[in-house]
Each structure stands twice: as C-alpha cells, then as structure tokens.
Amino acid sequence: MRYKPLISLAIVVHLFAIVVSMSGNMSPSLLQQRLRYLLSPYLIGFNWYMDFVPVELTHGVETDGLWWIQIRDTSVSSDWQTITPTTPSYLESSHRIRQMARLAGLMTLQQRTAESTTILQGLIARQAIEGKLPVRRSNLPDAKENLGSLDTAPTKRQLEVRIVRQSVRDLEEVQLANKIGAELDPLPAETVFVAKAIEGNANQWFIIPQSEPRRMVPPGSR
Amino acid sequence: MTLQQLWDKFWFTSIDPKPLGIMRICWSILTIAYIASWMVDIQIWLAGDGILSNPRMAELLQSAADEQSVWLRISPLYWLQAEWQLVGYLLFGVLLSLVAAAGVGGRLSAVSAWLFVLTFIHRAPMLSGLCEPLLTLGWGYLSIHSGKEQNLFRLGIHDSQPSLAANIALRLFQVHLFAWIILSVASQCGGLVWWQGEAVWWLASEARSPALSLSWLGRNPYALNALTHGVLATQLAALFMLWPLDTRKYGVMALWLACGLLILISDQLLYPIALGLLGLSYWFAKGEGRREKGVRSEE
Numbered sequence: 019m020r021y022k023p024l025i026s027l028a029i030v031v032h033l034f035a036i037v038v039s040m041s042g043n044m045s046p047s048l049l050q051q052r053l054r055y056l057l058s059p060y061l062i063g064f065n066w067y068m069d070f071v072p073v074e075l076t077h078g079v080e081t082d083g084l085w086w087i088q089i090r091d092t093s094v095s096s097d098w099q100t101i102t103p104t105t106p107s108y109l110e111s112s113h114r115i116r117q118m119a120r121l122a123g124l125m126t127l128q129q130r131t132a133e134s135t136t137i138l139q140g141l142i143a144r145q146a147i148e149g150k151l152p153v154r155r156s157n158l159p160d161a162k163e164n165l166g167s168l169d170t171a172p173t174k175r176q177l178e179v180r181i182v183r184q185s186v187r188d189l190e191e192v193q194l195a196n197k198i199g200a201e202l203d204p205l206p207a208e209t210v211f212v213a214k215a216i217e218g219n220a221n222q223w224f225i226i227p228q229s230e231p232r233r234m235v236p237p238g239s240r
Numbered sequence: 241m242t243l244q245q246l247w248d249k250f251w252f253t254s255i256d257p258k259p260l261g262i263m264r265i266c267w268s269i270l271t272i273a274y275i276a277s278w279m280v281d282i283q284i285w286l287a288g289d290g291i292l293s294n295p296r297m298a299e300l301l302q303s304a305a306d307e308q309s310v311w312l313r314i315s316p317l318y319w320l321q322a323e324w325q326l327v328g329y330l331l332f333g334v335l336l337s338l339v340a341a342a343g344v345g346g347r348l349s350a351v352s353a354w355l356f357v358l359t360f361i362h363r364a365p366m367l368s369g370l371c372e373p374l375l376t377l378g379w380g381y382l383s384i385h386s387g388k389e390q391n392l393f394r395l396g397i398h399d400s401q402p403s404l405a406a407n408i409a410l411r412l413f414q415v416h417l418f419a420w421i422i423l424s425v426a427s428q429c430g431g432l433v434w435w436q437g438e439a440v441w442w443l444a445s446e447a448r449s450p451a452l453s454l455s456w457l458g459r460n461p462y463a464l465n466a467l468t469h470g471v472l473a474t475q476l477a478a479l480f481m482l483w484p485l486d487t488r489k490y491g492v493m494a495l496w497l498a499c500g501l502l503i504l505i506s507d508q509l510l511y512p513i514a515l516g517l518l519g520l521s522y523w524f525a526k527g528e529g530r531r532e533k534g535v536r537s538e539e
Binding site: 019022025026029032033036037040043044058059062063064065066068071072073074075076077078079082083084104105106107108109110111112113114115117118121130132133136137139140141143144147184186187189192193195196221 | 247248251252274277278280281284285289290291292293296299300303312313357358361366367368369370371372373376377380404408412415416419420423424426427428430431432433434438439441442443444445446447448449450454458459461464502505506507508509510
C-alpha cells in the first residue's frame with residue numbers, strides 16, 4: 019500500500035498528541051507543558067485538549083464543595099436570593115450554570131477578580147432580563163395606582179452579590195450522630211467573595227469587589 | 241512476528257465496516273441529545289444579551305493565560321445573536337446528525353457534524369464538560385470512514401466490503417477508549433477519597449448525586465464504600481479484560497456497569513452513555529483469529 023508510511027506517521031503523531039494531552043490532566047511537568055503548547059493548535063482546534071476535563075468527578079479537596087451565587091437588594095429585603103441552582107440534577111443546563119458559579123468562585127480564589135466579575139455581570143444582567151431581580155414594593159403592578167406620588171425618574175439599582183461555598187461535612191461525624199440519634203446543625207456556608215453590583219445604562223452592571231482576594235470577607239457580611 | 245508485522249496487522253487489516261455504521265448512528269443520536277440540552281438555555285448563554293455575550297467572552301478570553309488559545313476559538317456562533325438564529329442553528333445541527341446517521345454525504349456529513357459540535361466548544365469553552373470531548377473524538381474518528389455502506393437504512397444488510405479505513409477508525413476508537421479509562425482510573429486514584437471509599441459522599445455533598453441522598457448514604461456507610469470502590473473496580477476490570485479476545489465481552493460489560501454506576505453516583509448522564517457507546521468499538525470488533533473470513537490483507 020502506497021500511503022502506509024504516511025498513515026502510520028499520522029497515527030503515531032496523533033496518539034503522541036493524545037498522550038501529551040492526557041498526561042497534562044493531573045500535574046504536568048515543564049516538558050509536558052512545553053509539548054502541550056507546541057501541539058495546542060491541533061489539541062485545542064479539534065478539542066483533544068484534556069487539561070480541564072474532570073474525569074475524576076471529585077478529588078475530595080476543599081474547592082470541590084458546592085458553590086452558588088446570591089444577590090440581595092437591602093432596600094427590598096435583607097434576605098439573600100440564590101440565583102444559581104443548589105439541588106442535584108441530570109440536566110446539562112443545570113450543570114452549565116453551576117459550573118459558572120464554581121468557576122467564578124475559583125477565579126476569586128486565584129485572584130482573577132476581573133474574570134470573576136465579568137461572569138457575575140453576565141449572571142446579574144440575565145437575571146434582570148428575566149425579571150428575577152429583587153423587586154421593590156412600589157414597582158409591583160398593584161402599586162401602579164399610586165404612580166402620581168412616586169418619583170418618576172428612573173433609579174439605578176444597587177445590589178449586593180456574593181459567591182458562597184458549602185463545605186463537605188465529615189462522614190465520621192454523620193455516622194456518630196446516626197449512632198447516638200443526634201441531629202446535626204446545618205453546616206454554615208462560607209462566603210468566598212462579596213461585591214456590589216451597580217446598574218448602568220442598557221442593562222449594564224458594574225461589579226465593585228468588596229472583599230479582598232483570598233477569602234478575606236468584610237466583617238458582618240456572613 | 242516482527243514489530244512492523246504486528247503494527248501492520250493491528251492497523252492495516254481490512255474489516256467489515258458494520259461496527260462503524262452502528263457507532264455512527266449512535267453518535268448521531270447522542271449529538272441530537274446534546275443539541276436538545278442546548279435548546280433549553282442557548283439564549284441564556286450565547287444570545288446578544290446572554291451571560292456569555294460576545295463582549296464578555298472577549299474579556300474572558302483576553303484575560304486567559306494562554307494567548308494562543310484565543311485565535312483558535314473560531315465559531316460561527318459569535319455572529320448569531322438573536323434567539324431565532326441560535327435555535328435555527330441547533331435545528332441545523334439536528335439535520336446534520338440525521339444526514340450523518342443516514343450515511344448521506346459519507347465523510348463530509350461526519351466532518352460537518354464534528355465541526356458543528358466543535359463550534360459550541362469554541363464559542364463557550366468554559367461550559368464544556370465531560371461529554372464534549374467524547375462527542376468530538378467520536379465524530380473525528382467516524383470521519384475516517386465514509387459510512388456509506390452501513391447506515392440507518394442498511395443495518396440488516398450484510399453486503400459491505402471489508403475496509404481498511406474502517407479498521408483504522410475502529411482501532412483509534414479502541415485505543416482512545418483504553419487511554420481514557422486509564423486516565424480516569426489514574427486521576428481518581430490521585431484523590432484520597434477514592435481510596436477511602438468516600439468519593440460518593442463528596443459527590444452527594446456537592447449536590448451532584450440526584451439518585452442518592454446524603455441521609456441515606458450517612459446511614460449506609462458500607463453501601464457508600466461499595467459504590468465508590470465499585471466504580472474503580474469495574475473500570476479496572478474493563479482495563480484488564482478489553483484487549484484479550486476471550487474476555488473482551490466481559491470487559492465491555494464491566495465498562496457498561498461502570499457507566500451505570502456513574503449515572504447512579506453522579507449527575508452525569510450523557511457522559512456515561514457516550515463512554516458506554518465507545519465500548520461498542522470492542523463489542524462488535526471480531527478477534528484477529530475469528531475474522532479471517534472477511535479479511536483482505538493489503539499486503
């Protein structure tokens with residue numbers, strides 16, 4: 019067969035690229051990183067890239083907990099409103115939004131606040147489009163009768179937004195509680211990032227971080 | 241037998257392309273399921289006012305550490321902003337998948353389906369999960385063989401000629417699946433929770449186990465350990481049994497059992513199904529000694 023050497027070469031190069039890509043999934047060496055960089059047009063272009071594919075499902079590390087995003091408008095209520103799902107689901111749509119909540123949280127931990135705030139802007143803007151932001155009493159339909167007494171100038175909303183992480187309870191603790199019939203208190207969620215969201219024109223939202231990077235949370239925000 | 245003869249025997253032997261035809265149909269169905277998952281929320285993410293609108297994606301990609309990856313992210317989805325355009329694009333994807341399943345267009349339809357899936361990954365790489373790599377590798381390897389002889393309308397017909405391209409594609413499927421399972425097992429063994437039998441507890445605590453409740457797992461620690469170790473054990477069993485011809489079918493069954501356990505313990509559905517479908521590359525492949533009837537040596 020005339021093309022056998024060429025096909026063999028293509029197979030070898032392809033399999034080598036796959037091995038390099040897969041080897042980078044755990045903890046790549048400098049050589050692996052360099053090889054991945056050289057091969058990245060092929061690996062990224064055709065999605066053979068395995069760097070961030072979580073084939074392990076969980077490693078049981080701190081960052082594996084449940085992440086979600088909450089907002090509140092203190093002029094409406096002091097309660098936090100959760101805008102990303104916190105219940106399990108087989109739906110890919112649910113995975114996507116939870117993935118974004120986790121990504122935003124991890125980025126703040128990595129001090130990549132600019133990227134994290136971009137994601138938060140998108141999530142809040144989408145909530146606003148869908149009419150899911152906290153609503154003042156005066157904006158409700160039944161208050162329209164009193165419109166004359168209201169200030170008609172559009173007011174820009176300000177929200178508080180936070181990224182929260184639920185740590186995982188120790189299994190031994192649960193087993194011990196089951197043994198003695200005790201009821202455990204719910205685990206407190208950890209606030210990883212706090213920011214202020216200010217509404218701009220045309221559903222633009224500006225996010226101003228209120229907490230320092232690396233989990234420094236302003237006093238009283240928990 | 242020399243190394244070259246072994247290489248030639250492994251890669252350059254013509255085989256019946258029927259397994260590829262079946263996998264092509266399965267991949268088409270899987271792609272339609274993937275598209276259906278986007279139908280629910282495509283406008284939420286990718287529309288002009290979506291969470292990952294073009295300006296926001298540009299910001300996210302610009303701040304990515306690897307600048308090389310930015311210019312590789314080419315996708316027509318960047319130009320589609322309105323909801324009807326995005327839904328139209330999804331319907332176009334369904335059509336492409338059906339055409340590929342019907343064997344119309346040969347390699348072209350498989351390449352088109354491959355590119356279609358890639359456009360979603362390049363448009364929003366941060367939304368890509370476990371299923372997408374398997375979808376793209378499947379279409380990539382299916383593009384090697386034309387798929388005209390075996391398709392949705394010719395499943396029961398056995399008149400296809402042995403094909404060298406079909407063998408190369410099937411071998412790539414097998415090798416890639418094997419490497420994937422090795423990676424999966426190695427990666428899981430890198431975490432202490434998989435050794436301690438507590439990985440399922442972690443998944444349930446992260447609200448990633450729709451089928452299992454935390455309270456039930458807390459009351460049944462042995463079941464929790466058995467489920468965690470079961471996932472590892474079935475994958476290891478598949479690794480050892482997939483290549484020997486005598487145990488191949490048991491290996492595929494072990495893989496399917498692992499996929500079933502993955503559905504039970506995690507919130508993944510498309511990923512275990514795709515992994516299980518990859519197992520067909522072993523299930524339908526006949527052994528070297530058993531396929532002499534259909535073999536036509538290229539030498």
